[in-house]
Amino acid sequence: MTPSSSIAAPGAVPGHEAHDDHGHHPSYLTDGTTVKSWLLTVDHKRIGIMYMAWILLFFLVGGIFALLIRIELLTPGPTIMDAMTYNRVFTLHGVVMIFLFMIPAIPGIFGNFMLPLMLGAKDVAFPRLNLLSLYVYLAGAAFAIWGMLNGGLDTGWTFYTPYSAHTTTTVAPVLFGAFIIGFSSILTGMNFIVTTHTMRAPGITWFKMPLMVWALYATSCIQVLATPVIGLLLLLVTAENLFSLGMFDVARGGDPVLFQHLFWFYSHPAVYIMVLPAFGVMSEIVSAFSRKNIFGYRAVAYSSVGIAFVGFFAWGHHMFVSGQSTFNAGVFGVLSMLVGVFTAIKVFNWVGTVYKGAVEFTTPFAYFCGFLFFTVFGGMTGIAVATVSLDVPWHDTYFVVAHFHFIMVGATIMAFLAALHYWFPKMFGKMYHEGWGLVSAALIILGFNATFIPQFLLGNAGMPRRYYEYPERFQALNVASTAGASLLAFGFVIIAIYLTYALIYGKRVDNPWNSKGYEWLTMSPPPTHNFIGPQPTYPEEPHFYVDPKKAEGEVSDV
Amino acid sequence: MSDLANQFLFLPERASTFAERVDFLHYFVVGTTMVMSAGVGLAALFMFFRYRRREAHQHTEYVVPDLKTEFLFVSVPLVFFLAWFAIGFRDFTWFTTPPKDSMDVYVMGKQWMWKFSYPEGPNGVNVLHVPANRPVRLLITSRDVIHSFFVPSFRIKMDALPGRYTQAWFEATKPGTYQVLCTEYCGLSHSKMLAEVVVLSPEDYESWLKEQQRGRLQDRQDALADTSLVPSVARMAEQGQKLVGTQGCLKCHSVDGSRHIGPTFLGLFEREEKLDDGQTIRVDEAYITQSMMDPGAHIVAGYQNVMPTYQGKLQGPESAAIVEYIKTLRTANVRETASEGPAYDPIQ
Ligand code: HEM
Numbered sequence: 028m029t030p031s032s033s034i035a036a037p038g039a040v041p042g043h044e045a046h047d048d049h050g051h052h053p054s055y056l057t058d059g060t061t062v063k064s065w066l067l068t069v070d071h072k073r074i075g076i077m078y079m080a081w082i083l084l085f086f087l088v089g090g091i092f093a094l095l096i097r098i099e100l101l102t103p104g105p106t107i108m109d110a111m112t113y114n115r116v117f118t119l120h121g122v123v124m125i126f127l128f129m130i131p132a133i134p135g136i137f138g139n140f141m142l143p144l145m146l147g148a149k150d151v152a153f154p155r156l157n158l159l160s161l162y163v164y165l166a167g168a169a170f171a172i173w174g175m176l177n178g179g180l181d182t183g184w185t186f187y188t189p190y191s192a193h194t195t196t197t198v199a200p201v202l203f204g205a206f207i208i209g210f211s212s213i214l215t216g217m218n219f220i221v222t223t224h225t226m227r228a229p230g231i232t233w234f235k236m237p238l239m240v241w242a243l244y245a246t247s248c249i250q251v252l253a254t255p256v257i258g259l260l261l262l263l264v265t266a267e268n269l270f271s272l273g274m275f276d277v278a279r280g281g282d283p284v285l286f287q288h289l290f291w292f293y294s295h296p297a298v299y300i301m302v303l304p305a306f307g308v309m310s311e312i313v314s315a316f317s318r319k320n321i322f323g324y325r326a327v328a329y330s331s332v333g334i335a336f337v338g339f340f341a342w343g344h345h346m347f348v349s350g351q352s353t354f355n356a357g358v359f360g361v362l363s364m365l366v367g368v369f370t371a372i373k374v375f376n377w378v379g380t381v382y383k384g385a386v387e388f389t390t391p392f393a394y395f396c397g398f399l400f401f402t403v404f405g406g407m408t409g410i411a412v413a414t415v416s417l418d419v420p421w422h423d424t425y426f427v428v429a430h431f432h433f434i435m436v437g438a439t440i441m442a443f444l445a446a447l448h449y450w451f452p453k454m455f456g457k458m459y460h461e462g463w464g465l466v467s468a469a470l471i472i473l474g475f476n477a478t479f480i481p482q483f484l485l486g487n488a489g490m491p492r493r494y495y496e497y498p499e500r501f502q503a504l505n506v507a508s509t510a511g512a513s514l515l516a517f518g519f520v521i522i523a524i525y526l527t528y529a530l531i532y533g534k535r536v537d538n539p540w541n542s543k544g545y546e547w548l549t550m551s552p553p554p555t556h557n558f559i560g561p562q563p564t565y566p567e568e569p570h571f572y573v574d575p576k577k578a579e580g581e582v583s584d585v
Numbered sequence: 586m587s588d589l590a591n592q593f594l595f596l597p598e599r600a601s602t603f604a605e606r607v608d609f610l611h612y613f614v615v616g617t618t619m620v621m622s623a624g625v626g627l628a629a630l631f632m633f634f635r636y637r638r639r640e641a642h643q644h645t646e647y648v649v650p651d652l653k654t655e656f657l658f659v660s661v662p663l664v665f666f667l668a669w670f671a672i673g674f675r676d677f678t679w680f681t682t683p684p685k686d687s688m689d690v691y692v693m694g695k696q697w698m699w700k701f702s703y704p705e706g707p708n709g710v711n712v713l714h715v716p717a718n719r720p721v722r723l724l725i726t727s728r729d730v731i732h733s734f735f736v737p738s739f740r741i742k743m744d745a746l747p748g749r750y751t752q753a754w755f756e757a758t759k760p761g762t763y764q765v766l767c768t769e770y771c772g773l774s775h776s777k778m779l780a781e782v783v784v785l786s787p788e789d790y791e792s793w794l795k796e797q798q799r800g801r802l803q804d805r806q807d808a809l810a811d812t813s814l815v816p817s818v819a820r821m822a823e824q825g826q827k828l829v830g831t832q833g834c835l836k837c838h839s840v841d842g843s844r845h846i847g848p849t850f851l852g853l854f855e856r857e858e859k860l861d862d863g864q865t866i867r868v869d870e871a872y873i874t875q876s877m878m879d880p881g882a883h884i885v886a887g888y889q890n891v892m893p894t895y896q897g898k899l900q901g902p903e904s905a906a907i908v909e910y911i912k913t914l915r916t917a918n919v920r921e922t923a924s925e926g927p928a929y930d931p932i933q
Pocket residue numbers: 185298299301302344345363364365366367370405406408409410411412413414418421422423427430431434435
């Protein structure tokens with residue numbers, strides 16, 4: 028069997044023979060079943076699975092806090108908790124969702140699992156470092172959660188000074204937890220960068236890398252460059268909080284807004300840490316389910332790098348009304364427009380990919396549709412708030428909450444769920460029930476819109492964010508939003524049920540999508556060292572669905 | 586027509602000149618967003634159907650866009666985005682440059698209330714009275730943490746920073762009462778930090794002022810003894826004059842133009858100061874406040890960095906009073922360039 032022939036014949040997968048031969052080539056799941064063999068593994072796939080277990084747990088925690096917020100906001104006055112509790116709940120929701128779920132989710136789970144497979148590598152460049160980054164992440168999470176249980180803090184996930192330096196709640200452990208998690212982020216980022224540079228199998232040139240790899244690469248660059256800034260900042264705030272340093276205190280020559288600059292210098296790129304991997308996932312999925320090469324592969328690849336780059340120069344758009352100069356606002360405003368253009372390029376090229384394709388409407392593809400909608404709307408509302416004068420009324424209202432939930436949560440969750448469904452057979456060799464998949468996808472997309480579209484309108488009407496109580500006139504929209512949130516939660520419950528069921532009783536499959544992504548070139552679930560027998564060769568670009576008889580001339584110049 | 590649009594978008598009543606500008610751009614942006622995303626969405630839907638899969642292992646054509654297509658993908662959104670930006674930035678510049686003849690009100694945020702003081706008049710907590718059709722400039726600061734002053738019906742918002750003054754202005758177009766909200770999370774009762782702007786017709790405003798003045802003269806005696814943080818009856822400038830004495834400013838600064846340890850206050854306001862780093866800076870409320878709170882930030886050429894900070898020693902209204910006092914110490918040539926004078930007759 029030569030691997031290249033298997034590329035030409037879809038469905039036949041190298042390693043397939045080995046697949047029938049489990050005794051000799053156990054999958055990574057069955058290769059050692061002791062607890063120790065999992066906890067001390069250096070296999071990127073097992074590490075990915077362990078990330079998955081934890082990240083899903085934190086997602087559940089963050090989700091429960093989200094529902095508490097929505098229930099509290101059902102009525103204008105107190106509903107189920109007091110103001111102090113509410114302020115802590117929305118802070119914890121934000122901290123857990125951002126630092127423990129969104130930032131690590133796709134790189135930690137799917138990046139870890141897929142990156143080496145997509146590059147034809149046996150593992151990441153530094154497998155032990157990879158395991159370490161998981162434990163560093165868990166240590167940070169432990170710190171943060173310990174802090175939340177012991178008092179909890181009420182600053183919002185943005186920790187703005189001088190409030191965070193004055194508040195009597197326990198800020199330090201949570202900040203320190205976030206600081207530690209930053210190291211995990213940096214370690215994973217470094218590992219991915221080095222892996223991409225040095226571990227590509229022969230035949231995989233830069234422009235033959237799957238777009239998921241491009242996206243992870245751009246993300247990793249941001250992680251390595253930006254995370255130290257927030258690390259430093261969190262230490263400064265902790266010190267200010269514990270020892271009253273005066274960094275952010277005007278009375279001692281400090282600057283109350285300095286914090287915001289440093290914070291957004293990290294956190295603005297960080298929103299792209301969350302969404303770029305999502306873009307990568309979606310490039311894989313639209314291609315696999317249209318059976319088409321990506322329209323404008325290079326444009327999509329370059330725009331990831333472009334977003335990563337420009338993302339560093341747009342942070343000031345979070346501070347248009349913080350007293351920064353009018354000139355600064357103009358500069359940050361223009362630069363923000365460039366981010367929008369890069370995103371637009373991606374959107375157009377995804378839609379273009381469908382052109383002359385062969386679309387199969389599966390669960391991952393349903394999420395792609397939701398994703399398109401959230402990205403276009405979330406992105407466009409981003410441009411709208413970056414339009415300086417429009418941000419004056421919108422800043423810090425529910426409009427902004429809706430904007431970033433659409434793009435960050437909406438697009439990222441769509442990608443997360445799409446990835447989960449697309450790669451579930453790859454990771455576990457089992458298939459779930461497609462009908463339930465589509466039902467829950469519909470529920471989630473609907474629920475999401477019902478939750479956040481009313482919040483855009485609330486923002487227009489002038490309701491500020493982080494409000495425990497609100498004037499009567501905002502109630503109808505808040506009730507609508509809470510109703511949407513319950514629909515959303517219901518969708519997640521269904522997914523949890525049928526995926527768990529599939530994990531145990533699911534039908535055995537190998538490549539149910541007939542996908543030609545590189546990661547499918549090995550058996551599902553993959554063996555410990557990813558490939559059995561000779562390493563596959565990669566004569567074609569990824570996602571090459573062209574009839575080989577007609578392909579000759581066209582492929583040669585790529 | 587635009588009222589209908591506002592209802593559809595849940596926008597509150599439009600009650601300032603800025604609101605009209607912002608709303609126009611709002612419709613434009615929302616409109617193009619809707620049209621563009623509907624275009625993308627319908628194209629996608631059409632293709633999902635047109636190019637649905639017919640057999641499991643279907644082959645597809647190898648399609649790559651030519652340069653022209655990619656160029657279109659970049660330039661069409663860019664043109665729109667830049668157009669929005671251009672209009673938005675023009676309006677923002679308008680919003681950040683108050684007219685010369687606006688009337689000033691000092692605003693101080695404090696957990697969890699808004700205090701308003703008028704250079705020549707009364708002051709109040711949580712209720713701001715202004716005349717319609719007259720530009721009002723707000724000089725905003727905070728006593729503790731960051732707050733943000735937001736009036737949805739005027740579409741204006743500006744952060745209130747401790748130790749700094751920021752400014753915002755508006756010209757209300759309709760008498761009425763409009764809600765003020767705080768939009769920067771500031772602790773426990775953030776959501777209860779509400780106030781209102783009462784816009785009166787110019788005549789009503791006059792009589793309101795007179796009313797205030799009468800009440801004021803009566804309790805002037807008590808107020809002088811009042812040690813509360815709000816400068817009450819005494820006119821701000823008067824109080825400022827007292828403060829520069831009691832706070833020790835005059836140990837280093839003169840008010841007669843003579844040079845001392847620090848620069849003189851005479852003619853200071855609106856002067857162009859040369860700094861020791863070679864730059865020049867125009868003295869305004871923000872600069873004076875910063876000089877009190879963070880004296881090292883800008884050192885005037887020829888002077889030492891010896892001034893102590895007054896952050897925490899001066900309350901917001903007190904520093905505002907000092908600023909007002911310094912404003913009165915103008916030399917003749919500065920006065921020429923000043924704005925059109927008091928907006929209304931001084932009380933008393
Ligand atoms: C591509 C993915 C994007 C993500 C993940 C994202 C995420 C976010 C988040 C999390 C916030 C809220 C921060 C807070 O808590 O205050 C935010 C605010 C903002 N975003 Fe985005 N955003 C994205 C795209 C864009 C784009 C394309 C633009 C404009 C070009 C944009 C412009 C803004 C602006 C101006 C704000 C500040 C609004 C305000 O607070 O007044 N965003 N975004």
